[in-house]
Amino acid sequence: MLALGGAPLSSPKQTTTERQSSLFPYYAGFSEAFVRDVLDALQASSDQVVLDPWNGSGTTTSIAGQSGLQSIGIDINPAMAVVAMARLASQKHLTEARGILTNSGRTLSQRFLIENCSSPYDCSTRSLLLLAVFRIARRKLRDRDRLATNPTWWQVDQAEVRRALASITKIQIDRELNELGSKLSGGRTSAPVSLVRGNLLGPALPQIAADIIITSPPYLTRIDYVKATLPELLVLSLVEDFSIEELRRSMIGTPVIGRGPDSMPVHIGDYGKSLLAKIAAHTSKASATYYLAFFSSYISRMVASFEKLRGLARPGAQMVIVVQGSHYKEIFVDLARLSTDFAGAAGFKLVSRADFNFKQSFAQLNPKANGYGMDTAQETALLFKLV
Numbered sequence: 001m002l003a004l005g006g007a008p009l010s011s012p013k014q015t016t017t018e019r020q021s022s023l024f025p026y027y028a029g030f031s032e033a034f035v036r037d038v039l040d041a042l043q044a045s046s047d048q049v050v051l052d053p054w055n056g057s058g059t060t061t062s063i064a065g066q067s068g069l070q071s072i073g074i075d076i077n078p079a080m081a082v083v084a085m086a087r088l089a090s091q092k093h094l095t096e097a098r099g100i101l102t103n104s105g106r107t108l109s110q111r112f113l114i115e116n117c118s119s120p121y122d123c124s125t126r127s128l129l130l131l132a133v134f135r136i137a138r139r140k141l142r143d144r145d146r147l148a149t150n151p152t153w154w155q156v157d158q159a160e161v162r163r164a165l166a167s168i169t170k171i172q173i174d175r176e177l178n179e180l181g182s183k184l185s186g187g188r189t190s191a192p193v194s195l196v197r198g199n200l201l202g203p204a205l206p207q208i209a210a211d212i213i214i215t216s217p218p219y220l221t222r223i224d225y226v227k228a229t230l231p232e233l234l235v236l237s238l239v240e241d242f243s244i245e246e247l248r249r250s251m252i253g254t255p256v257i258g259r260g261p262d263s264m265p266v267h268i269g270d271y272g273k274s275l276l277a278k279i280a281a282h283t284s285k286a287s288a289t290y291y292l293a294f295f296s297s298y299i300s301r302m303v304a305s306f307e308k309l310r311g312l313a314r315p316g317a318q319m320v321i322v323v324q325g326s327h328y329k330e331i332f333v334d335l336a337r338l339s340t341d342f343a344g345a346a347g348f349k350l351v352s353r354a355d356f357n358f359k360q361s362f363a364q365l366n367p368k369a370n371g372y373g374m375d376t377a378q379e380t381a382l383l384f385k386l387v
Contacts, residue, residue: 004320004354004383007041010034011356012216012322012379023131023183024083025138026057028225030216030322035063038214038320038381044069046191051210053200053309058084060214065189072208074196076250077225078242079232081197082120082134085127086180088189093124094181100129101173108133108168110238118239121197130239132176133168134232140164141231154230161234199250201304208312213319217305218253220298220326220333225251252301260293265303269341271334272299278331291328299338306346310386319348319384324377336380348384355380 003009012030019025044050046068052060055073057080064071065088075081100116113133120127141156141164198204218225226233226248233244248256264276279295280288313319321343323335340350356379 004038004041004352004381007037009037009041009354009381011358012381013356013358021183022057023086023180024057024134026080026083027228028216029057029059032059032063034322034381035060035214036067039064039067039069039212042212042318042320044212048211049209050212050214051208051312052215053213053305053312054215054217055084055195056080056216058087058195061193061195062087062185062189064214065191065193066185068191069212070192070194072194072196072210074198074200074205076197076199076247077229077233078121078197078236078240078247079134079229081195082127082130082232082236084195085121085124086131087185088193089124089128089180089184090188091181091184093128094177094184096125097129097132097177098174100125101170101177104170106170108165108170108173110162110165113165113235113239120239121195128177128180129173130235132173132180133165133235135180136168136172136176137161137164137235138231140167153224153227156230156234158234158237161231162238164231165235165238200308201301205312210313211317213309213313213317213321215320216322217302217339218251218298219324220253220295220335221324222253222255222294224248224255226254252305253298255294257290257294257297260296261300264296265300267342267345268299268303269338269345271337271341275331275333275338279328282329282331284329295328295333299342302339303342303345306342306348310346310348313386315386317386318351319343319386320381321384322379322381324379336382339382343382343384347386349387351383351385353380353382 010031010033012034014029014031018031048069050064050069050071053074055061055075058073061071061073061084073084104112117126117130120130196206226244248254276295280292321339323339325335326333358377
């Protein structure tokens, strides 16, 4: 355990036990112990509001709720919003989901999804039922070898998802609900949890005044978070109308970037400017075009994100973010340093940091990735205070 601001801190990396007992295989989530330790280190009190602007599978909101703290989670990915809501489910919600299933037909249909799983983001019963469908569909598609060499990239379309869903029976969903019931957290959520399915940089966010921010922004690894949850998004698209391609373009760190931003923010720091210059001058193919646009787009959106967080936080708010460095060819990309510069420009002062070394990195998830010193990786927890 390392220290953050003088307090012991568990690693943000999920343990094997946590991954095996999770409701959904979301590789980007951090550990529950880490969130608990952060809340203890910051001496969070019951009158404070906790915010996670990249809430993902909902670890921050779940643990904050169990700790008696009001929490708000924002995520642009609707599939992860479903998982985060299902994570708040109790045995009561499980019983309700089974009751819905009892009155359904023998096999799954789009009509069943529309009637019983619409608007799952504010109802743990509907989200739990939909999550059971997610998990079964994902296994069926994996059995049909619809994953690319990169284990985060699904090669699947709507027709294949419809065929997978048509083969799901009521008995299978009931068994899946039983499995989910065994994985539900034993800790009771004793404080309000608000989940917002939306874009942090969009105009439609509710009014938020956070005292504590705990989060992990997208890394600079070109992992496509939409492709990683494509089966679930295709299931959701049968229930509600949204554009998966538009979602891909809206994600921070997306590999779908076009020509990049027309202009860069002023306050990206000397390191950010130096990094972009090195990438632009690199001799490898597309360095000065696609890859420069990719890194420029990420930096531009992250600068805007920290500026947005300043407006969502109370004066004196404390913020802990978890980041991981990466490589572009032989160039090391120090995301902790970039984030410190971006946060500083938005008024967040760095208080302390804790570094954690481990063997598996996101860059290594793709077995074709070239190794530039990637035998080990490091995640860093950065503590800031809004001044």
